[in-house]
Amino acid sequence: xxxxxxxxxxxxxxxxxxxxxxxxxxxxxxxxxxxxxxxxxxxxxxxxxxxxxxxxxxxxxxxxxxxxxxxxxxxxxxxxxxxxxxxxxxxxxxxxxxxxxxxxxxxxxxxxxxxxxxxxxxxxxxxxxxxxxxxxxxxxxxxxxxxxxxxxxxxxxxxxxxxxxxxxxxxxxxxxxxxxxxxxxxxxxxxxxxxxxxxxxxxxxxxxxxxxxxxxxxxxxxxxxxxxxxxxxxxxxxxxxxxxxxxxxxxxxxxxxxxxxxxxxxxxxxxxxxxxxxxxxxxxxxxxxxxxxxxxxxxxxxxxxxxxxxxxxxxxxxxxxxxxxxxxxxxxxxxxxxxxxxxxxxxxxxxxxxxxxxxxxxxxxxxxxxxxxxxxxxxxxxxxxxxxxxxxxxxxxxx
Amino acid sequence: xxxxxxxxxxxxxxxxxxxxxxxxxxxxxxxxxxxxxxxxxxxxxxxxxxxxxxxxxxxxxxxxxxxxxxxxxxxxxxxxxxxxxxxxxxxxxxxxxxxxxxxxxxxxxxxxxxxxxxxxxxxxxxxxxxxxxxxxxxxxxxxxxxxxxxxxxxxxxxxxxxxxxxxxxxxxxxxxxxxxxxxxxxxxxxxxxxxxxxxxxxxxxxxxxxxxxxxxxxxxxxxxxxxxxxxxxxxxxxxxxxxxxxxxxxxxxxxxxxxxxxxxxxxxxxxxxxxxxxxxxxxxxxxxxxxxxxxxxxxxxxxxxxxxxxxxxxxxxxxxxxxxxxxxxxxxxxxxxxxxxxxxxxxxxxxxxxxxxxxxxxxxxxxxxxxxxxxxxxxxxxxxxxxxxxxxxxxxxxxxxxxxxxxxxxxxxxxxxxxxxxxxxxxxxxxxxxxxxxxxxxxxxxx
Numbered sequence: 001x002x003x004x005x006x007x008x009x010x011x012x013x014x015x016x017x018x019x020x021x022x023x024x025x026x027x028x029x030x031x032x033x034x035x036x037x038x039x040x041x042x043x044x045x046x047x048x049x050x051x052x053x054x055x056x057x058x059x060x061x062x063x064x065x066x067x068x069x070x071x072x073x074x075x076x077x078x079x080x081x082x083x084x085x086x087x088x089x090x091x092x093x094x095x096x097x098x099x100x101x102x103x104x105x106x107x108x109x110x111x112x113x114x115x116x117x118x119x120x121x122x123x124x125x126x127x128x129x130x131x132x133x134x135x136x137x138x139x140x141x142x143x144x145x146x147x148x149x150x151x152x153x154x155x156x157x158x159x160x161x162x163x164x165x166x167x168x169x170x171x172x173x174x175x176x177x178x179x180x181x182x183x184x185x186x187x188x189x190x191x192x193x194x195x196x197x198x199x200x201x202x203x204x205x206x207x208x209x210x211x212x213x214x215x216x217x218x219x220x221x222x223x224x225x226x227x228x229x230x231x232x233x234x235x236x237x238x239x240x241x242x243x244x245x246x247x248x249x250x251x252x253x254x255x256x257x258x259x260x261x262x263x264x265x266x267x268x269x270x271x272x273x274x275x276x277x278x279x280x281x282x283x284x285x286x287x288x289x290x291x292x293x294x295x296x297x298x299x300x301x302x303x304x305x306x307x308x309x310x311x312x313x314x315x316x317x318x319x320x321x322x323x324x325x326x327x328x329x330x331x332x333x334x335x336x337x338x339x340x341x342x343x344x345x346x347x348x349x350x351x352x353x354x355x356x357x358x359x360x361x362x363x364x365x366x367x368x369x370x371x372x373x374x375x376x377x378x379x380x381x382x383x384x385x386x387x388x389x390x391x392x393x394x395x396x397x398x399x
Numbered sequence: 400x401x402x403x404x405x406x407x408x409x410x411x412x413x414x415x416x417x418x419x420x421x422x423x424x425x426x427x428x429x430x431x432x433x434x435x436x437x438x439x440x441x442x443x444x445x446x447x448x449x450x451x452x453x454x455x456x457x458x459x460x461x462x463x464x465x466x467x468x469x470x471x472x473x474x475x476x477x478x479x480x481x482x483x484x485x486x487x488x489x490x491x492x493x494x495x496x497x498x499x500x501x502x503x504x505x506x507x508x509x510x511x512x513x514x515x516x517x518x519x520x521x522x523x524x525x526x527x528x529x530x531x532x533x534x535x536x537x538x539x540x541x542x543x544x545x546x547x548x549x550x551x552x553x554x555x556x557x558x559x560x561x562x563x564x565x566x567x568x569x570x571x572x573x574x575x576x577x578x579x580x581x582x583x584x585x586x587x588x589x590x591x592x593x594x595x596x597x598x599x600x601x602x603x604x605x606x607x608x609x610x611x612x613x614x615x616x617x618x619x620x621x622x623x624x625x626x627x628x629x630x631x632x633x634x635x636x637x638x639x640x641x642x643x644x645x646x647x648x649x650x651x652x653x654x655x656x657x658x659x660x661x662x663x664x665x666x667x668x669x670x671x672x673x674x675x676x677x678x679x680x681x682x683x684x685x686x687x688x689x690x691x692x693x694x695x696x697x698x699x700x701x702x703x704x705x706x707x708x709x710x711x712x713x714x715x716x717x718x719x720x721x722x723x724x725x726x727x728x729x730x731x732x733x734x735x736x737x738x739x740x741x742x743x744x745x746x747x748x749x750x751x752x753x754x755x756x757x758x759x760x761x762x763x764x765x766x767x768x769x770x771x772x773x774x775x776x777x778x779x780x781x782x783x784x785x786x787x788x789x790x791x792x793x794x795x796x797x798x799x800x801x802x803x804x805x806x807x808x809x810x811x812x813x814x815x816x817x818x819x820x821x822x823x824x825x826x827x828x829x830x831x832x833x834x835x836x837x838x839x840x841x842x843x844x845x846x
Binding site: 039042043044045048138141142150151152153155156157158159168171172173174176185198272274276278279315318319321323349350 | 451452503504505506510511512513515516517519520523524536537540541544545547548549562567570606607608633635636837838840841843
């Protein structure tokens with residue numbers, strides 16, 4: 001189906017089902033229960049899951065296939081966001097032109113940075129991209145303040161000269177982003193017993209775009225172009241000796257992954273029309289590297305899993321404060337309760353980075369292939385058990 | 400073998416069928432009560448969005464303490480604090496409109512993006528009806544914009560930029576704290592009497608909305624005295640070492656250094672300035688002076704001995720002797736063992752003001768709250784009689800000019816009050832050029 005092999009089709013369908021049913025899957029705990037803290041099925045976080053999924057899928061095309069480690073990918077995300085917000089300010093609140101412009105601009109930006117950075121490989125390439133990204137950040141943060149509004153971030157105002165559409169709605173507020181009239185902010189709550197599931201228009205738009213991006217990445221992985229990129233990763237010198245020039249291929253991969261980042265940036269701005277300079281900081285670039293490695297670099301689904309894991313930690317663990325902890329351990333005697341809170345405290349709330357660091361360390365040490373390898377191992381172990389079971393079952397009667 | 404009727408199979412089928420039958424009975428769209436997150440149960444949730452990491456983490460931690468105290472008082476716990484001195488008596492200590500106050504917290508990281516994500520999760524996931532907090536104007540403006548779009552009230556925490564209630568003002572946002580213009584207006588007469596009227600000032604300014612507008616305000620106020628602004632250098636918010644910015648000051652011909660820095664930034668830049676010997680230096684035949692237009696006790700503690708004799712302005716100080724301040728200092732001190740900072744004060748007051756506005760309006764509807772707060776005059780919250788101006792949602796109250804104490808008696812007694820500038824002296828027209836260019840718009844109740 002769709003020009004894919006059976007295995008890839010299955011994967012695509014599985015991802016499609018997971019993303020479409022995400023409002024259910026991410027809200028497993030009834031509202032009001034103690035575990036509701038761990039629910040992640042609210043629009044903003046679900047949007048972040050898929051948007052950073054797109055970002056990581058794109059990064060994986062460069063890093064997973066060619067092995068070029070870019071430390072500056074957040075710059076493209078930021079450029080995409082700024083382009084989208086400017087499109088909202090100047091043209092229309094429809095997200096389509098905004099997303100198209102953000103992909104184009106970040107593609108051009110990637111072409112320029114890639115052309116210069118790809119003259120070097122290995123660590124030198126990483127440092128070059130890092131330098132470019134930090135330059136972009138500094139520009140956005142301070143020098144280009146008239147365009148980027150500096151540290152405050154670029155926002156919509158009531159007097160934006162919007163060519164298609166009004167500057168302000170009839171009741172005097174800023175119009176909201178939409179897709180041909182479908183407001184990105186609109187959501188529908190479904191109450192089933194104690195559960196509440198929120199279906200947000202913005203999330204489904206992002207999810208559909210992510211599926212398209214995922215499909216495109218499968219096609220790239222399986223194409224002769226993808227094979228060429230893998231060849232670059234395995235041995236670039238050998239490619240040179242066989243008479244192939246690897247540079248156009250790496251540059252193409254760099255631009256494609258830059259465009260993916262721009263798409264993610266444009267989507268972020270479409271869901272929440274603000275573009276902040278911190279989006280371009282090196283920590284943001286580092287985050288996508290973490291996502292890809294945590295999930296499994298070079299695998300199709302890995303980056304999406306990694307993005308989900310990190311965003312989940314950032315948004316859920318960081319909100320567990322001492323108050324919540326005391327609630328959890330309140331069944332214990334006072335002394336032990338305080339002791340337990342003191343033990344758990346450094347790992348939640350503002351200490352979520354620590355938890356993330358530990359998990360990252362464990363994954364890299366014991367599962368070099370990331371979460372995907374973990375999944376495969378579990379799958380293999382289960383299959384082996386099953387095989388043994390069926391063997392036992394079949395041999396039993398003979399005894 | 401076609402006998403599939405196992406125990407497990409029957410249970411499974413039964414469960415699925417049961418769920419299927421039960422589903423339509425519960426299937427219903429959420430009730431729309433006319434505004435976002437209308438509280439339905441016996442509780443109401445407030446969102447406290449403060450910096451727990453980054454350069455303003457100290458302020459954030461103190462803000463959170465103040466919020467917890469405010470919630471305790473609103474729910475009838477503790478000694479009631481400022482509820483006893485507040486001129487409005489609409490609050491009864493039974494929560495807000497009889498609903499128990501609960502809260503959720505989040506980390507702004509002093510980054511616009513992170514702050515908005517955190518506020519969004521409070522609104523979307525936790526059902527917060529009001530967002531408050533923040534210790535940076537950039538964050539305050541970003542979150543204020545979000546709250547306007549989402550249709551909840553934003554009660555700004557510590558934000559001192561003119562833009563918060565100037566060009567970026569929003570109908571759903573309110574600020575109790577003072578601003579850069581007020582600092583300038585309050586400081587100028589004191590600076591004139593201390594340092595004369597023919598000074599040359601060199602500005603180091605945190606490179607974001609607060610720094611820019613404060614620098615603009617101070618430069619305008621001091622130039623009106625006859626001072627000259629020699630140079631203004633922008634420094635990144637994330638900077639921790641300012642030696643490279645301080646080094647050129649001595650040879651610039653300036654005799655006053657103005658540090659438009661806050662929190663950890665100011666602690667570091669002041670320390671650098673002292674290390675470079677600026678306090679003892681002479682320039683143009685006068686003693687070299689350092690001015691920090693906005694400072695707080697937390698910063699004074701961070702800067703240690705370096706703060707002694709330095710003049711600046713502050714929104715509130717725990718040594719104020721009015722009834723409201725005394726009641727607040729007492730209940731804060733009883734709970735935490737040390738006096739509150741100005742950030743804690745403004746956050747505590749903002750929470751009470753919001754609760755009171757809801758009680759007076761008789762509704763949680765943001766538009767009703769906006770109406771109740773606009774033009775509201777109150778007293779008994781420290782700073783004397785205060786007005787929440789309807790035109791820009793800015794509070795007008797007394798501003799303190801303070802100086803680092805030469806001989807502190809305790810680790811909290813670091814500032815002495817030089818002058819209490821009356822509200823009338825720091826009041827400006829709503830269309831003042833430094834605040835022009837924005838519009839409140841109309842209140843947005845969301846859903």
